[in-house]
Amino acid sequence: MIALYVVIGIVVILLIAFVVTYNGLVRLRNQLKNAWAQIDVQLKRRYDLIPNLMETVKGYMKHERETLEAVTKARNVAQQAASSGAGERAKAEGELTSALARLLVVVERYPDLKANQNFLALQEELTSTENKISFSRQYYNDSVLKYNNQTQMFPSNVVASMTGFKAGEFFEVAAAEERAAPKISFTQ
Amino acid sequence: MWEQIRSNRFRSVILVAGIGILLLLVGYFLGLYFFNSGIGGLIIALIIWGVLNLVAYFQGDNIMLAVSRARKISRDDHPRLYNIVEEMKIASGLDRMPDIYIIDDPALNAFATGRDSNKTAVAITSGLLQKLNRDELQGVIGHEISHIKNRDVLLMAMCSVLLGTIVILAWYGSRFMFFSGATRTRRSSSSGGGLGQLLILVVAIVLMILAPIMAQLIYFAISRRREYLADASSALYTRYPEGLASALEKLAASTSQLKSANQATAPMYIINPLHKKGMSASDLTSTHPPTSERIRILRSMSGASFIDYDRAYQQVYRTRKNLIPASAATSTGVVSLRAARLEAVEEEPNELQRARHTSDLLWRFNNFKTITCDCGTKLRVPPKFKESTIKCPHCGRIHTV
Numbered sequence: 001m002i003a004l005y006v007v008i009g010i011v012v013i014l015l016i017a018f019v020v021t022y023n024g025l026v027r028l029r030n031q032l033k034n035a036w037a038q039i040d041v042q043l044k045r046r047y048d049l050i051p052n053l054m055e056t057v058k059g060y061m062k063h064e065r066e067t068l069e070a071v072t073k074a075r076n077v078a079q080q081a082a083s084s085g086a087g088e089r090a091k092a093e094g095e096l097t098s099a100l101a102r103l104l105v106v107v108e109r110y111p112d113l114k115a116n117q118n119f120l121a122l123q124e125e126l127t128s129t130e131n132k133i134s135f136s137r138q139y140y141n142d143s144v145l146k147y148n149n150q151t152q153m154f155p156s157n158v159v160a161s162m163t164g165f166k167a168g169e170f171f172e173v174a175a176a177e178e179r180a181a182p183k184i185s186f187t188q
Numbered sequence: 189m190w191e192q193i194r195s196n197r198f199r200s201v202i203l204v205a206g207i208g209i210l211l212l213l214v215g216y217f218l219g220l221y222f223f224n225s226g227i228g229g230l231i232i233a234l235i236i237w238g239v240l241n242l243v244a245y246f247q248g249d250n251i252m253l254a255v256s257r258a259r260k261i262s263r264d265d266h267p268r269l270y271n272i273v274e275e276m277k278i279a280s281g282l283d284r285m286p287d288i289y290i291i292d293d294p295a296l297n298a299f300a301t302g303r304d305s306n307k308t309a310v311a312i313t314s315g316l317l318q319k320l321n322r323d324e325l326q327g328v329i330g331h332e333i334s335h336i337k338n339r340d341v342l343l344m345a346m347c348s349v350l351l352g353t354i355v356i357l358a359w360y361g362s363r364f365m366f367f368s369g370a371t372r373t374r375r376s377s378s379s380g381g382g383l384g385q386l387l388i389l390v391v392a393i394v395l396m397i398l399a400p401i402m403a404q405l406i407y408f409a410i411s412r413r414r415e416y417l418a419d420a421s422s423a424l425y426t427r428y429p430e431g432l433a434s435a436l437e438k439l440a441a442s443t444s445q446l447k448s449a450n451q452a453t454a455p456m457y458i459i460n461p462l463h464k465k466g467m468s469a470s471d472l473t474s475t476h477p478p479t480s481e482r483i484r485i486l487r488s489m490s491g492a493s494f495i496d497y498d499r500a501y502q503q504v505y506r507t508r509k510n511l512i513p514a515s516a517a518t519s520t521g522v523v524s525l526r527a528a529r530l531e532a533v534e535e536e537p538n539e540l541q542r543a544r545h546t547s548d549l550l551w552r553f554n555n556f557k558t559i560t561c562d563c564g565t566k567l568r569v570p571p572k573f574k575e576s577t578i579k580c581p582h583c584g585r586i587h588t589v
Contacts, residue, residue, distance in 0.1 A: 031281075035281070038278055041344070042278075055262045083420075124271065126272075127271075128268075128272075128274070128275060131271075131272075132274065132275050132278050135275050135278045135425070136278045136279075138279060138427070139279060139281050
């Protein structure tokens with residue numbers, strides 16, 4: 001009789017442990033999805049800002065057509081890559097970031113721009129959007145790390161493999177030079 | 189890293205329980221002394237505690253914001269501040285954007301309120317908004333946001349209610365004991381045990397004197413610990429401890445005290461608003477760790493993770509004590525620092541521009557209209573101004589209001 005109770009007890013404990021671990025994994029996965037949505041919002045915000053930026057700088061920068069076209073092109077490529085996975089998307093976004101950085105270095109040569117009120121407002125918006133992109137990426141990668149740890153470490157990996165949790169993909173920026181936020185020194 | 193909050197909550201709960209036990213002891217012995225019934229005393233203590241709790245729970249945020257005369261701003265009022273708060277909200281993974289308030293005061297300080305995640309706010313003084321550049325402001329806001337994220341507001345509110353109850357009980361207890369001294373003889377003879385009565389009297393007196401002090405010391409200890417944690421979290425969110433360090437330097441150098449702060453609201457500010465110059469480093473009766481030590485810890489961090497903060501803390505204090513539980517610290521990998529933005533100096537609006545921006549904001553709050561004349565003069569039109577036109581005192585142009 002006692003043996004039966006012990007067996008039932010062990011089964012119940014195992015069941016509770018299973019449910020708790022499973023719920024923990026779901027919570028982490030939702031956090032991951034939420035963090036990804038945050039990155040998405042900020043990247044879209046950047047797509048929206050770029051046409052504005054182009055419109056504003058175009059009049060001042062007649063001789064920089066190549067640089068401007070590179071930004072527009074990178075933006076379109078990035079927008080198309082929006083539906084693909086984290087790795088591919090990070091690459092496209094990295095391109096856009098460095099194209100923007102090149103543009104903003106060129107901007108330095110046009111002191112007239114600093115008188116433009118539109119430009120000053122855009123400057124704050126762009127700086128902040130770049131920051132928000134990197135902060136949401138930071139939070140996303142932290143969430144991925146935690147989620148992956150849970151799906152790969154014993155004993156939660158047993159539950160994860162039984163219920164089909166897959167490892168998440170990091171959102172890494174490709175090259176070291178792209179890691180820094182672009183230089184946005186309009187007021188210079 | 190988010191486990192850190194949970195394991196840290198456990199430590200805090202123990203400390204809060206410490207204050208709670210003190211409260212129960214005071215209630216019990218005062219009850220024993222006055223009504224020969226410890227339970228009666230306990231009930232009175234719990235009733236006072238409950239009432240204070242209700243007040244704090246439903247009115248705490250409003251009181252804090254009202255006492256400090258803070259005013260809420262929207263995105264258009266100050267886009268830079270709004271953006272910085274949003275950045276830190278994203279970095280910390282908060283669900284909801286906190287409200288932003290500005291306190292019209294030249295003193296340099298900031299605080300956070302909000303016991304649950306649905307109703308949170310950060311407030312900063314107009315002086316601070318003028319003095320700090322973007323990176324520094326980010327560090328300060330990161331510190332305040334982590335008070336919200338780590339649930340410090342709730343914790344400190346709980347502690348201060350417990351502390352307040354103890355102080356009230358001890359105060360009234362000592363008054364009653366003093367004035368009712370004449371009636372004691374009758375009661376002690378009826379209950380018989382003269383020695384037992386004396387013992388209760390002694391314990392009650394000792395508790396009345398010591399409990400408020402001890403509770404206050406625990407309260408301060410919790411507060412200091414949360415400040416270190418908020419600093420560590422701010423460094424982790426911004427990946428740039430230098431921002432907060434240099435902001436703290438400016439804060440410490442300022443001598444003006446915040447007019448609207450008091451002992452009860454002090455722990456919520458980024459640095460002690462009641463601080464005096466040259467306070468000793470190991471002051472047990474301070475709500476905040478010494479600012480110079482906080483700066484040194486932040487500056488000696490070699491990465492941005494909690495482990496790095498912990499190492500820097502041990503280095504500065506020459507101790508082996510852990511500030512952050514090991515289980516939490518190891519859950520983050522290597523977190524590298526963000527490089528300083530060299531161009532930040534150029535791209536930034538300078539202090540004069542920031543000051544103008546902030547004063548524009550404050551005029552607007554007081555319902556003044558601002559008209560910029562073509563000659564560069566800014567006309568501030570008071571809300572009571574009746575005329576439809578106004579003349580620029582500088583160049584004589586006529587403007588319609």
